[in-house]
Amino acid sequence: MLVAAILCLCAAVATAASGIWSLRRRPSTDFVQQVLRALAPTQLAAAAMLAVGGAVALAAxxxxxxxxxxxxxxxxVLGAIGTVAAGCWQNAKVVTLQNARQAAAKSTGGCGSACGSCTLTCGS
Incomplete structure (x- = not known):
C-alpha cells in the first residue's frame, strides 16, 4: 500500500505541475496550446483526487x-483518469468549434455572400 500511495502522490505532483505550467503560459492562437491551456483546471482537479487517494493510502x-x-x-485514481479524459474530450470540442467559427468569419471564399446556403458555423 505504501508503494501505491507514493506513486499516487508523485502522479499528483506531476499532474499539478503540468496544469500550473499550462496556466502560466500566455494564451496562444495555436490550436494545441489552446487545448492544453483549457485542460489545466481539469488537471488540477485530477491532481487533487490523486493527492487525496495517496494521503488516504498513507494513513492506512x-x-x-x-x-x-x-x-x-x-x-x-479512476476518478482522476476519467476527469482528465472527459476534460480532454470537452476542451477539444470547444476549441474546435471556436476555431471553426473564427475560420468561417475570416473566409469569405467558401460561401461568398450567400449566408442562406452556407453550412459553416460563423455565428451570423
Missing part, C-alpha cells in the same frame, strides 16, 4: 483500514 496502517484505503485509492 492497520489491516482493517487497508482494504478500505485500497478501495478509496482505486476510486480516486
Amino acid at each position: 496502517r492497520e489491516s482493517t483500514q487497508s482494504q478500505l484505503a485500497a478501495v478509496i485509492l482505486g476510486v480516486c
Whole structure:
C-alpha cells in the first residue's frame, strides 16, 4: 500500500505541475496550446483526487483500514483518469468549434455572400 500511495502522490505532483505550467503560459492562437491551456483546471482537479487517494493510502496502517484505503485509492485514481479524459474530450470540442467559427468569419471564399446556403458555423 505504501508503494501505491507514493506513486499516487508523485502522479499528483506531476499532474499539478503540468496544469500550473499550462496556466502560466500566455494564451496562444495555436490550436494545441489552446487545448492544453483549457485542460489545466481539469488537471488540477485530477491532481487533487490523486493527492487525496495517496494521503488516504498513507494513513492506512492497520489491516482493517487497508482494504478500505485500497478501495478509496482505486476510486480516486479512476476518478482522476476519467476527469482528465472527459476534460480532454470537452476542451477539444470547444476549441474546435471556436476555431471553426473564427475560420468561417475570416473566409469569405467558401460561401461568398450567400449566408442562406452556407453550412459553416460563423455565428451570423
